[in-house]
Amino acid sequence: MRQQETARQETTADVDEVFRVETHGIDPIPDAERHGSAKDLFWLWFGSNLTFTYVINGALAVAFGLSFRQATVVVVISGLAFFAVSAAGLSGIRTGTATLVISRAAFGVRGNFPAGVLNWVVSIGYTIVNTVVGTLALEVFFTELGLGDGGNLTRAVALLITLALTFAVAMWGHATVQFAERWMAYVLAVGFGALLVFVLPGAETGVPATAAPGLSGWSLAFVVMLAGPFSYLPMPADYTRYLPRTTSLKSITWTGALGGFLSSVALGVAGVAAATQTDMTDAVAGAEGLLPGWFKPFFLALVLGGSVTNSIITLYSSSLNLQVLGIPWSRSRAIVISAAVTAAGSLAALFLTDFTSALLSFLSLLIIVFAPWGGVFLADMLLRRCHYDADALHAGRAGGYWYRAGYHPAGLAALLAGMAFAALTCDSELWTGPLVAPLGGADLTLGGSVVAGLVYWALARRRVTAYAPAV
Numbered sequence: 001m002r003q004q005e006t007a008r009q010e011t012t013a014d015v016d017e018v019f020r021v022e023t024h025g026i027d028p029i030p031d032a033e034r035h036g037s038a039k040d041l042f043w044l045w046f047g048s049n050l051t052f053t054y055v056i057n058g059a060l061a062v063a064f065g066l067s068f069r070q071a072t073v074v075v076v077i078s079g080l081a082f083f084a085v086s087a088a089g090l091s092g093i094r095t096g097t098a099t100l101v102i103s104r105a106a107f108g109v110r111g112n113f114p115a116g117v118l119n120w121v122v123s124i125g126y127t128i129v130n131t132v133v134g135t136l137a138l139e140v141f142f143t144e145l146g147l148g149d150g151g152n153l154t155r156a157v158a159l160l161i162t163l164a165l166t167f168a169v170a171m172w173g174h175a176t177v178q179f180a181e182r183w184m185a186y187v188l189a190v191g192f193g194a195l196l197v198f199v200l201p202g203a204e205t206g207v208p209a210t211a212a213p214g215l216s217g218w219s220l221a222f223v224v225m226l227a228g229p230f231s232y233l234p235m236p237a238d239y240t241r242y243l244p245r246t247t248s249l250k251s252i253t254w255t256g257a258l259g260g261f262l263s264s265v266a267l268g269v270a271g272v273a274a275a276t277q278t279d280m281t282d283a284v285a286g287a288e289g290l291l292p293g294w295f296k297p298f299f300l301a302l303v304l305g306g307s308v309t310n311s312i313i314t315l316y317s318s319s320l321n322l323q324v325l326g327i328p329w330s331r332s333r334a335i336v337i338s339a340a341v342t343a344a345g346s347l348a349a350l351f352l353t354d355f356t357s358a359l360l361s362f363l364s365l366l367i368i369v370f371a372p373w374g375g376v377f378l379a380d381m382l383l384r385r386c387h388y389d390a391d392a393l394h395a396g397r398a399g400g401y402w403y404r405a406g407y408h409p410a411g412l413a414a415l416l417a418g419m420a421f422a423a424l425t426c427d428s429e430l431w432t433g434p435l436v437a438p439l440g441g442a443d444l445t446l447g448g449s450v451v452a453g454l455v456y457w458a459l460a461r462r463r464v465t466a467y468a469p470a471v
Contacts, residue, residue: 016242022173025331026323028096028390034244038251040178044239046259047185048313051306054264058271059280061221065213068205068276075268078225079261085232086256090249091381092237095390098320099237104393106380110406115373116324119234123318125363127311128345134162134307141300165308167339170315177316184309191302196270198291203273216441223443233374235317361429367445368426372418375449376411379456383464410459418452
């Protein structure tokens with residue numbers, strides 16, 4: 001019997017290998033299969049954030065009326081949010097499971113379900129946006145090389161290639177995702193470094209002649225720049241759950257945060273610099289106009305590569321998300337659903353011109369939910385000191401996180417309080433809160449995370465304790 005058990009362990013251990021389909025999903029990763037180190041997180045967050053989106057966001061900060069120096073301050077401060085994102089990954093080391101399983105402790109098993117649905121929608125939405133950006137860049141690349149005429153066929157081929165690059169990596173799973181992010185980061189870092197060299201010297205660093213941005217300009221700039229880090233809060237444990245339990249909070253916080261900080265700040269500053277020199281309404285075309293002719297094909301390849309690296313981690317996490325929602329399939333099968341919806345949405349976005357702007361407006365509105373959700377999750381993590389009953393997270397009614405009929409009153413009350421504040425102070429295309437005008441046009445949506453976190457702390461601090469396993 002002991003020999004059979006040993007043989008079973010030998011055949012199931014080390015299943016998390018590059019170019020081999022990962023067999024685990026949201027089930028806890030056994031200690032025998034834990035591997036890697038904190039430095040893996042640097043390349044994951046560094047590579048996945050080498051995306052042109054941050055160039056666009058930096059340019060928007062200038063469009064809101066900020067000077068080069070003011071916008072740069074916003075970019076740098078916003079990049080520090082990756083410290084919170086990276087620190088949240090410790091919960092994955094302690095439990096061996098995904099973030100949206102761990103958040104059952106804050107909201108209850110049933111109370112966690114709505115956020116799970118919305119997070120899947122957001123993950124797929126941003127994957128579609130990145131896929132569209134990458135496809136358009138590849139289409140232009142083909143056209144400039146004489147490999148297409150810019151028609152629908154060229155665009156369809158570009159879409160197929162972009163989807164294939166993203167799906168193949170995410171399908172293989174965790175080890176392949178980390179491997180791809182690392183090696184793509186090497187190439188993208190060199191390319192985007194060259195972009196900085198071309199764009200930064202011409203930046204207008206003086207104060208603009210326009211009126212001061214005011215509270216409205218500052219708040220909108222912070223909302224745009226912080227939306228990126230905030231969108232990752234439902235997924236850091238997805239990429240730490242394989243790390244050994246002995247991995248320290250300090251090491252994962254610094255390595256992961258440094259990766260996300262460096263790439264997001266560098267590209268954000270590039271966007272700021274570009275916006276002081278040219279019209280960035282069409283960010284890709286605007287940035288391309290600042291580059292020497294020989295570099296433009298490489299620039300388009302960078303846009304494609306950055307879109308793919310970001311889409312890989314969102315698509316991978318979406319497959320775990322579907323398992324959290326109860327899809328009775330393996331992670332590798334569940335990801336087919338996410339890939340199919342991404343493909344359909346990308347087709348609509350590329351061939352129905354109004355779809356992309358509508359999707360972006362909808363996704364920006366969902367920060368009303370996810371800023372407060374992040375506040376509650378982080379507050380719960382601090383109260384528990386990242387110690388959870390891993391078995392209870394998967395036990396449903398029989399577990400300690402069932403609370404009252406599957407709902408945690410403190411978590412849901414705090415979430416609703418944060419959402420109310422965010423809705424009252426949100427300034428988006430689809431919704432403008434009644435407090436925006438009295439606040440001078442300020443968008444304080446992200447403050448919903450602070451409100452939700454404080455309310456949860458007040459309601460749960462005497463009831464929520466760190467889990468102490470029996471000795």
